[in-house]
Amino acid sequence: MDSTGAPKMEFATWPRRRIIDTRIAVIGVGNTPYGRLPDYDSTALGAWAFHEALADAGLTAAAIDGLVMHRVGNYQKLCEMTGINPDFVSVQPSNGRMCGVSIQIAVQALMTGQAETIALVYGNDGRSAGAKYGGAADRYDTAAEQMWFPYGMTSPGAVNALMFARHAMQYGTTTEQLAAVSVAFRKHAALNPGAVMRTPITVADHQASRFICEPFRLLDYCQINDGGVAMILTRSGLARDLRHPPVYVRGVAQASSLAEGLVSDDFNRAPMQSVARKVYAMADVDRDDLDALMIYDNFTATVLFGLEGFGFCGVGEGGAFVQDGRLELGGALPTNTSGGHLSESYMQGWNLNAEAVRQIRGGCGERQVAGARLIQYIAPGPVTTSVIYGSEPV
Secondary structure, three states, X not given: OXXXXXXXXXXXXXOOOOOOOOOEEEEEEEEOOOEOOOOOOHHHHHHHHXXXXXXXXXXXXXXXXXXXXXXXXXXXXXXXXXXXXXOEEEEEOOOOOHHHHHHHHHHHHHHOOOOOEEEEEEEEEOOOOOOOOOOOOOOOOOOOOHHHHHHOOOOHHHHHHHHHHHHHHHHOOOHHHHHHHHHHHHHHHOOOOOOOOOOOOOHHHHHHOOEEEOOEEHHHEOOEOEEEEEEEEEEHHHOOOOOOOOEEEEEEEEEEOHHHOOOOOOOOHHHHHHHHHHHHHHHOOOHHHOOEEEEOOOEHHHHHHHHHHOOXXXXXXXXXXXXXXXXXXXXXXXXXXXXXXXXXXXXXXXHHHHHHHHXXXXXXXXXXXXXXXXXXXXXXXXXXXXXXXXXXXX
16 A cells, blocks of 8 residues: 555556557548638648548548647538547647658657557648737747747748848858758649649749748748648558558657747757667668658758758758759759648648558659658757658568
C-alpha cells in the first residue's frame, strides 16, 4: 500500500503493447478544389477531402479508427458529418509546421497499435474568412507575438524577409535567385489543372512585382486559399488489395529551435541538421537517392534555407543552387512539382505531401517525375519536420 492506504499499482503487471509493425503506408489521398469556396467552412472542407481520400483508397468510413486533424474547426462536428467513432483522436493547432507533426503522430499511433487505419484531415477556409497572417487582425496564431510588433515583426512575411536580408548581406544572395524558385514552381503549376496560379512568369515578372515586405515581392509569397486535404495511413500488413499500390512512410522526424524566438540566427539550420540526421537514417536513404523534393514554400527564401539546412548545398550557397533550372522538372532535383504553396495553393504542407504520394504512384500526368520511387517532404522553421516516402518499405 502507498501512504494513503490505497493498494500500489504494480507497473510490471500492466498489459504492454509491442510495436506491431514499423512499416506504415499511405493508401489514400484526396483534396477539394483550391480557391475561394465561401459556402464551406474549414470543417466542411476537411470532410469533403476526407471523402475524396476514402474514395481514392476504395474504403468506407467504417474502416477508419483513428483521426488526426489540423486546422479543422470542430472535431466533434467532423465526426458527426462523416459518421466515424475513432479510437484515437488528435487535434493540432493552426500553424503550418503542424502538418509534419500530424503525420508523425499518426505514424506513432499506428506503430504502437493505438489504431489500425488513420485519417489525417486538413481544412482551411482562410481566403473566404479573410485570414490575416500577422498584424493586429491575425486570427490564426502565426506566432508573431505582440512583443515583436514594435520592431516590425508583425507577420511571418516580415520575419522571413528579415532573415533573407541577412542571408543576402552575409552570402551575397540575390532576389533574382529567389525569382528562380518562383519561376520554377509556376512552370510546374502550369502543368497542374488543379493549381490556382497557372500563368507562366519570368524572372523579369518577379523583379517587376511590387514589394510586400522588402526585399520580398508579391511573387515571393504563397497563395492563401480555401481548401481541404486528407490522407489515409495504415499498417502495411493491411494495405493489400486496395485501389492503388501503397506508398510507404520510410522516415519521419522533427526538431525545434523554439527557445531562440522567431528570427533564427542560423536560419533554423540547427534543427534542420538534427532532423536530416534522423530521417535519413530511419529511411535508410541518402540525399542522392531522392527522385524529387517537396519543400514548404510559404516564401521563396524558405526553400533556400531548407536546401542549405538539409545539406543539399553548402551554407550560403542556396541562391546559386536553385539557378539554371535545377529545381525544375528535368532538372537535377525536381521540387514542388504541383506548383507548391507559391502557385498551386497554400495548404500548409498538406498538398505537398499529397503530391509526393501521387508522384510515387506515377499518376501526375505531364508533371510526372519519371520513375519516382523516393521523395522527401521538408518543412524548415522553428519546428522543423521531414517525411520520406518510398515505393518500397525500409
